[in-house]
Amino acid sequence: MDGASIIEQLMTTEGRFDPYPLYARAHELGVAVPAGPGVVLVVGHAAASQVLRNPAFAVEDNRSLAADNAELLAHPSVELLGRSILQRNAPDHGRVRSLVASAFNARRVAALRPAVETTVSRLLDELAELGADGSPVDFMDAFAFRLPVEVICELLGVPAADRHRFRALSSDLTIALEVIQDLGELAAADPAAEELSVYFEELIAERLARPTGDLVSDLARIAADSPERISGEELLSNLVLLLVAGFETTTNLLGNGLALLFRHPEAAEGLRTGSLDPALFTDEVLRFDSPVQLTSRISTAPDLAVAGLPTPPGTAVFVMLGAANHDPARYADPGRFDPARTDSQPLSFGGGPHFCLGSQLARLEADIAIPALLDRFPRLALAEVPVRRDRLVLRGYETLPVTVR
Template identity: 75%
Template sequence: MDGATIIEQLMTTEVRADPYPLYGKARALGPIAPAGDGMFVVSGYEAVNKVLRTPGFGVATAEMMAGTAPELATHSSLALFGRSILQRNAPDQPRVRALIASVFNARRVAALRPAVETAVGRLLDEMAEQGADGSPVDFMDAFAFRLPVGVICELLGVPDQDRYRFRGLTSDLTVALEVLKDLDELGPADAAAEEMTRYFTELAAERLARPQDDLVTDLARIAAEDDGRLSAEELLANLVLLLVGGFETTTNLLGNGLALLFRHPEVAEGLRSGAVSPALFTDEVLRFDSPVQATVRVALEEGLAVDGLPVPPGSTVTVLIGSANHDPARYDRPEVFDPARTDSQPLSFGGGQHFCLGSQLARLEGEIAVPALLDRFPRLAPGGVPTRRDRLVLRGYETLPVTVR
């Protein structure tokens, strides 16, 4: 097996269901391996960490993609992400990221703790009522989606009545972040991008007319100053990104974490008794079954090398975050789920200039939600066969039925 075969197999449904055996084969080729036609695959922890943190490895911008494949420019989903900090390099990316970080800051996240605790309690009450007769409750829909979408919408300033419309839209839109064989798959993503852009155009205008204490107001005011710091297109693209990023990762973190607890009831008991730290449990879920499995970088400079292997300018580098988190050169017994690890530094939130702005919020929600769920439902159990989303980049469950009685 070579690097090209690794990338080809990553696009199959079978591997997406369980990519970890293939990751082991990738690491057997070395921390980095050529994958043909100016491509590389990076699978070792130190190599992945270096690529994520080296400014010379940037993202493929919309302009780069349009230059090599002009048909990409016709897809509004790709164009939307291409205007966000997710798909920009310096100087645009740090300029806009700094503006977002100035309003989406640690103080604002810490102040959300009471709101998160209240939301958790309300959703658990609803789960208890829904499953009171012993019928299965879909944890993904009833809790794992509703909690983080409610929290990020509270931060953004999205009204209550609009919040739950976004699950389907975001599911469609994030197809644009996957490695695709056929661009025809982007039809629903393009439609979702256009609808979400219209929504935030109207909400930003509303907040300029009637300001509130929320991120949409703060960022819309900056864009309205028209001083070159934040364009109207950048505003809309990054509001959509904040919404998507604000709950996609956390939704998958909660679902993946609960599925692991069903396989490891001793860990659930440890969380209930206090013997297992919620923070360390969250870290281990992020490491063991990362909500973000892969990303792509492009070599932007001369002289780049990873693990002694030169990476010429223009090379595409597939970065296997899920593999790095299972690298035996970094972790003892990486295939064992062990929340007692104290040296865990999973790369699930990325690194360097593209490190996830919402990482603190995701951790806060996970550390509050999981112990509360277990305390409320001592007999929480699987309620049916779960279904995974057929995705590689964003790994999580579509449904996860449970019984709560």
């Protein structure tokens, strides 16, 4: 099996369901693996980190799409996300990122702990009520989605009455972040992008008229007063990104973590008794079953190479985060779930200029939520076979039915 075959297999439902055997085959081929003309897979941990931190490996932005794939750029979902910091390069990326980064600094995230704890407690109460008669409750819908969406919406200033709308819209929009083989796959993503755009246009107008001191109010005022710092279009795209990214990864982290606890009851017992550090457990979940499996870059400079493999300008470089987190050169027995590892340093949140702004917040939510869940429900059990989302880039569960009584 060569690199192109591995990509082909990863694009199947079976490959997406369990990509890890394919990653193991890729590791046998090398640290960086050719995968067809102008395509390279990076599966080694050190090499992936190198690519993520080198700005000469750029993200594919709307400017490059306009030149190379204008048909794709014509889709509202692709165009919207392409205006966000997720898919912008220097200098625009740094200019806009600096405006929102302060909302996610260590001090502000630490200050959110009481709010996260309160939200966790309330959602556990509701979970207990939903499952009081012993009937199955979908953990993903009742808790894993609601906790991070409550937190990010509070930070942004999105009214509580609107928050229930976002799970389906986010699920549809993030199709645009997958590896698109057929433009028809964007049929659900485009209307989701349009609906979210209209929603935030109205919220921005409301906050300009009546500011409330939240992030939307602050950024809307900057865009109105200093459009050279952030334009109206950039504001809109990045608010959508912050909403979607603010809970999409954390939702998958919580679901993937709980599913692993059902397979490893000794880890659940360790969290209940306090003998297992929740932060180490979160790190190992991120490493073992990363909520984000890959990201991509484009080589933009001559003489670039990854682990000795040349990547001339225009080379598409797929950074396989899930594979890098299972690199046998970096981790002893990488296919074993071991929450006692103390040196994980998973690449699940990326690295370099595009390192995830919300990584500390996601970790905080998981570190608080999972032990609280286990403490509240000593007999928490899997009720039915969980259903995976049929995605490659964003890996998580569609449903995870549990009983709590």
